[in-house]
Amino acid sequence: MSEQQVFDVPAKVAERALINAAKYEQLYRQSVEDNVGFWREQGRRIDWIKPYTQVKDVDYTGEVRIRWYYDGTLNVAANCIDRHLPKRAGQTAIIWEGDDPSISKHITYQELSDHVGRFGNILRSKGVKKGDRVTIYMPMIPEAAYAMLACARIGAVHSIVFGGFSPDSLAGRIVDCDSRFIITADEGLRGGKKVPLKANVDAALKQCPGVTDVLVVRHTGGAVHMEAGRDHWLHEEAAKVGVDCKPEEMNAEDPLFILYTSGSTGKPKGVLHTTGGYLVYASFTHQYVFDYHEGDIYWCTADVGWVTGHSYIVYGPLANGATTLMFEGVPNYPDASRFWQVCDKHKVNIFYTAPTAIRALMREGEAPVQKCKLDSLRLLGSVGEPINPEAWLWYHRVVGRHRCPIVDTWWQTETGGILISPLPGATKLKPGSATRPLPGVMPEIVDANGKVLDGPCEGNLCIKDSWPGQMRTVYGDHKRFADTYFSTYPGKYFTGDGCRRDEDGYYWITGRVDDVINVSGHRMGTAEVESALVAHPKVAEAAVVGYPHDIKGQGIYAYVTLKSGEQPTEELRKELVQWVRKEIGPIASPDLIQWAPGLPKTRSGKIMRRILRKIAENEFGNLGDTSTLADPNVVNDLVDNRMNK
Ligand code: PRX
Numbered sequence: 001m002s003e004q005q006v007f008d009v010p011a012k013v014a015e016r017a018l019i020n021a022a023k024y025e026q027l028y029r030q031s032v033e034d035n036v037g038f039w040r041e042q043g044r045r046i047d048w049i050k051p052y053t054q055v056k057d058v059d060y061t062g063e064v065r066i067r068w069y070y071d072g073t074l075n076v077a078a079n080c081i082d083r084h085l086p087k088r089a090g091q092t093a094i095i096w097e098g099d100d101p102s103i104s105k106h107i108t109y110q111e112l113s114d115h116v117g118r119f120g121n122i123l124r125s126k127g128v129k130k131g132d133r134v135t136i137y138m139p140m141i142p143e144a145a146y147a148m149l150a151c152a153r154i155g156a157v158h159s160i161v162f163g164g165f166s167p168d169s170l171a172g173r174i175v176d177c178d179s180r181f182i183i184t185a186d187e188g189l190r191g192g193k194k195v196p197l198k199a200n201v202d203a204a205l206k207q208c209p210g211v212t213d214v215l216v217v218r219h220t221g222g223a224v225h226m227e228a229g230r231d232h233w234l235h236e237e238a239a240k241v242g243v244d245c246k247p248e249e250m251n252a253e254d255p256l257f258i259l260y261t262s263g264s265t266g267k268p269k270g271v272l273h274t275t276g277g278y279l280v281y282a283s284f285t286h287q288y289v290f291d292y293h294e295g296d297i298y299w300c301t302a303d304v305g306w307v308t309g310h311s312y313i314v315y316g317p318l319a320n321g322a323t324t325l326m327f328e329g330v331p332n333y334p335d336a337s338r339f340w341q342v343c344d345k346h347k348v349n350i351f352y353t354a355p356t357a358i359r360a361l362m363r364e365g366e367a368p369v370q371k372c373k374l375d376s377l378r379l380l381g382s383v384g385e386p387i388n389p390e391a392w393l394w395y396h397r398v399v400g401r402h403r404c405p406i407v408d409t410w411w412q413t414e415t416g417g418i419l420i421s422p423l424p425g426a427t428k429l430k431p432g433s434a435t436r437p438l439p440g441v442m443p444e445i446v447d448a449n450g451k452v453l454d455g456p457c458e459g460n461l462c463i464k465d466s467w468p469g470q471m472r473t474v475y476g477d478h479k480r481f482a483d484t485y486f487s488t489y490p491g492k493y494f495t496g497d498g499c500r501r502d503e504d505g506y507y508w509i510t511g512r513v514d515d516v517i518n519v520s521g522h523r524m525g526t527a528e529v530e531s532a533l534v535a536h537p538k539v540a541e542a543a544v545v546g547y548p549h550d551i552k553g554q555g556i557y558a559y560v561t562l563k564s565g566e567q568p569t570e571e572l573r574k575e576l577v578q579w580v581r582k583e584i585g586p587i588a589s590p591d592l593i594q595w596a597p598g599l600p601k602t603r604s605g606k607i608m609r610r611i612l613r614k615i616a617e618n619e620f621g622n623l624g625d626t627s628t629l630a631d632p633n634v635v636n637d638l639v640d641n642r643m644n645k
Contacts, residue, residue, distance in 0.1 A: 005389075007396070007429040013378075013405055017291050017425020024426035027439040038440055039068070039468060043280050045287075046319060047083050049073045049249050052276070058466040060491050064482040067253050068277030068468040075247035076256060076279050077120075077153035080318035081113045082247070089113075092323045095297070095346050096142050099189040099329035101338070104345070107142055109321075112149075113243070115142070119150035120245035122237045126213050128181050130155030130248050133258065135179040136304075137161045137170055137197055139188030140328040143217045143234065144304045145314050147183045152256060152275075155248035156181075159258040159270070162305025163188050163195055165585040167203035173260050174208045177270055177475055185217040186224045191333035198224040252276025258475045259307055261413040262525035263484060264496070264515035270475030271307075271413050278416050279319055281469025285417040285438065286316030289407055290350045290379060291424045297376070299325035300352040301339070306522075307413040308383055311469075312352060316417070331357050337368035340399070344372050351399075352381035352409075356520040358391045359551045362398075369398050379424050381407045384521030385553045386509050392431035410434035410509050412495060413523070414485070416469030419443070420507050433506045440467050443507060445499055450489040453501075460513055461499035462492040515609065517546035517554045522587045524556070526609075529590065532583035533558060536576060538566045543599050543607050544590070547616035555591035557616040559599060559638070568595040592616075594641055598634040600626070611635060615642050 014020050019027065031038040040055045052072030059065045084091075089110040097104045107115070128134060134156045138144040144160075151158040161173050174182065182205075188195035198216055202225055205211050214231045216224070226233070256275045260268040286292060298317055302308035304326075317324035325346055331339050331353075339361065343351060361368070380400050382392070387408055396406055406429060409421040420443065422428075422435040429435065437443050442464040445453045453459050470493070474481040488494045498510040512518065515526045526544040533542035541561040549555035560576065562568060573593050581589050600608045614623050620639050626632050 005431060007405070007431075009405065009425060009428060010403065013291075014425045016293070017423070018293075019288055019291075019423050019426050021426045024423055024439070028437075031439040032442065035440065035465065039280075042284050042440075043069050043072075043276070043468075045283050046074065046079045046279055049075065052252060056466070060466070060486055060493065063478065064486050066466050066470055066472050068466075069252040069280070072252045072276055073249045074252065074276055074279070075153065075250055076275055076315065077116060077149045078247040079279060080149060080152075080315065081109060081116060084109050084321045085113060088321055091321075093318060094142055094145060095323060095325040097325060097327045097329070097342050097346065099192065099333065101334060101341065112146070115146045116149040116153060117243040117245040118238050118241050119146045120153040121241035122215065122234070123150055123156060123181070124154055124245070125237070125241060126181065126215075126232075128154065128156050130250075131255070132156045132181065133159055133177040133179040134181045134183060135159045135161060135170075135174050135177070137163060137182065137184045137201060138217070138304070139163055139185055139190075139195065139197065139219060140303055140326055141185065141217065141219055142326065143185070145326065148257075148304070148310075148314055149318075150245075153245055153247050155250055155254065157255045157257060159260070160305050160310070161260070162303060162585075163197055164305070164587055166582055167200045168207075168582075169584055170200060171204040171207040172267065173270075174204065174211065176260070176267070177258050178210060180210050180212045182211055182214045183217075184214060185219040187220040187222045189220055189328060191330040194220060194222060202227075250275045253472070257310065259310065259413055261307075262516060262523050262528060264525060265527050268525070268528070269477075269480065269484070271471045272473045272475045273416050273469070274472050277468030277470070279315060281417045281467060282311045282316035283319040285469075286312060286322070287320055288423055288438070289409060289418050289421050290352070290381065292317075292320055292322060292350070294321075296349045297323050297325065297347055298350040298352075299327070299343070299346070299348045300381075301327055301331070301354070301357065302352075302383070307416070311417050331361055332364075335368065336361055336364035337371060340369050340372035340374060343374055343377060347376040349376055349378045350381070351377055351379070352383065354384040354521040355382055355387040355391055356385065356552055358382070358387070358395050362391060362394045363551070366398050374399065374401065377404050379407065380404045381409055383409045383411070385518045386511060387432060389431040396431070405429060408432075408434045410507070414471045415467075416471065419463065419467070420509075430506055433502075433508045435506050437507070443499075444492060445501055446489050446492070456501055456503045458500040458510070459498070460489070461495045461497045461507075461509070462489050463495065464492055466493075517556065519546070519549075519554050519556060519587065520552045524588055528584060529556060529558065529580060529588050532580045532588065533560060533576060535583065536579050538562055538572065539576070540564075541599060543596075543609065543612055545609055545613045545616050547592070547613075549591065552591075556588065558590040558593045559596040559612055560593055561596050561599060594638070596641075597637055598631065600634050600638070601630050602628050603630045605630075612638075615639055618642070
């Protein structure tokens with residue numbers, strides 16, 4: 001029933017909105033009819049050192065080439081800081097809310113400028129140059145943003161690794177992009193618990209002989225090992241340099257950052273984003289999707305370790321001269337009312353979070369929300385996974401008090417910014433639908449043979465043509481880029497998502513159609529978890545699938561075959577969970593491990609994951625054709641085991 005519900009744009013929202021329904025239709029039409037003209041105009045929203053004359057050069061066939069604004073030059077940090085100073089030096093750029101509710105601070109644009117300038121000078125003094133890769137492994141503290149912007153200022157390419165990843169995962173990412181410079185903190189703090197970031201870096205660096213320098217932020221003050229000659233305290237280095245740091249002139253297509261993300265096979269891919277198009281797109285989407293107005297207080301609860309933090313905590317908001325809130329903690333510490341207390345404390349107008357957080361808070365009931373005023377809130381957002389209508393309706397009613405539209409924003413690490421989303425002043429809402437494409441975005445739904453479907457339909461989501469925020473390559477492996485995204489449906493960008501389009505042209509993302517799972521909005525390759533499991537000395541084979549999970553969206557379900565002679569015990573089950581946490585990080589912990597005497601395989605030895613998915617979902621009546629299995633009895637064993645759980 002709820003899927004049938006339609007929420008009109010509230011009159012108050014439409015009145016002040018940058019884009020109303022008529023304007024959206026007009027912009028969308030223009031963006032399709034004159035794509036180059038549309039983006040030529042949008043490119044002017046940022047400052048260029050040398051203005052571009054060329055807008056777009058895209059070929060989705062063959063080797064795949066994507067370039068935007070490619071004869072223009074600019075600097076991202078100058079756009080996010082310097083150009084705002086004449087007007088807003090004293091305006092807050094970043095509000096930082098610590099894990100401890102008694103600690104917060106406001107950083108003005110002038111202060112941001114000074115911090116980033118000093119940080120850039122430190123990097124330069126240590127020999128970091130344009131094009132060098134710098135790995136950032138940080139908690140959610142302002143220094144994480146300073147580090148990103150300092151890299152952008154001097155033309156270094158940052159690669160942020162989420163602070164929840166293990167030393168092994170960190171090492172893999174450092175080696176892959178050949179970083180010799182690491183920025184970290186002594187410890188992180190989340191929900192009152194310490195995260196040993198520097199110790200993790202020390203462990204990772206045993207596998208990274210190329211690293212020469214580690215810059216360490218003193219945050220908690222916890223004792224850490226400092227390797228002489230290699231490790232430097234930020235505060236000591238900062239005392240040696242000034243605040244003036246000349247921004248490097250960058251070509252629009254020079255790399256800005258690498259961000260590793262999971263795919264259906266192999267190691268995580270280094271998604272590469274470049275300078276000009278990315279910034280135009282981050283600014284464009286932040287302004288229109290959040291209907292950002294001068295003076296708004298904007299809070300995105302993501303971590304800078306994920307793309308959402310890159311585009312919608314740092315680059316989009318700061319490019320637009322906004323006040324962006326950065327939160328170190330977690331939604332349920334000290335209690336389940338924390339998000340809402342922070343909204344009241346800092347008078348947040350725009351609040352952007354993930355469905356998994358909404359579902360977890362929903363479970364705590366309405367009281368923690370009701371005790372807060374939340375009268376500053378104007379707009380709510382959702383990102384990272386499909387939001388189920390029940391959670392959407394709760395978010396709308398209990399948090400938004402029926403007053404705030406919800407923008408359900410669909411996008412990916414690869415897309416750099418939001419592609420499908422309501423615009424609050426323009427789009428009627430349907431709970432659970434990401435609604436319509438943004439101007440300049442051309443989705444297509446194709447069937448398994450690549451035939452483009454019309455009207456209401458369901459199939460695989462592709463994008464027909466490029467937009468400026470699109471990733472340009474997989475770092476160091478352009479062939480993998482072309483193969484992964486452009487070979488399944490030649491000539492189109494394939495998203496890996498399934499999607500339905502209804503009679504109103506609304507898009508409903510149904511989830512991944514590949515071997516990627518989405519656990520609490522974190523993207524995980526099943527192959528990565530499998531290879532972690534089989535690295536355990538007692539494991540012979542493993543197959544991992546997702547299954548529906550009330551809070552996380554999807555949980556991790558692992559089928560494990562032990563080596564002969566090994567006994568499946570409760571102890572071993574716990575040991576394997578710990579093992580995966582150590583190998584990848586806590587976000588990859590299997591939720592359920594089922595001992596599997598054998599795995600269902602075809603006669604050619606391929607694991608039939610379709611069947612494993614159905615068993616994990618408890619859908620035994622619907623296992624499909626099992627006749628091609630080498631040993632159909634394997635399935636009966638697995639079903640018996642699952643049922644006995
Ligand atoms: O399956 C889609 C899901 O998250 C995937 C992208 O994950 P990641 O690259 O980690 O980026 C997450 C933040 C943008 C997509 O392929 N996804 C993301 N947003 C939504 C979503 N699924 C449904 N609705 C969304 N709003």
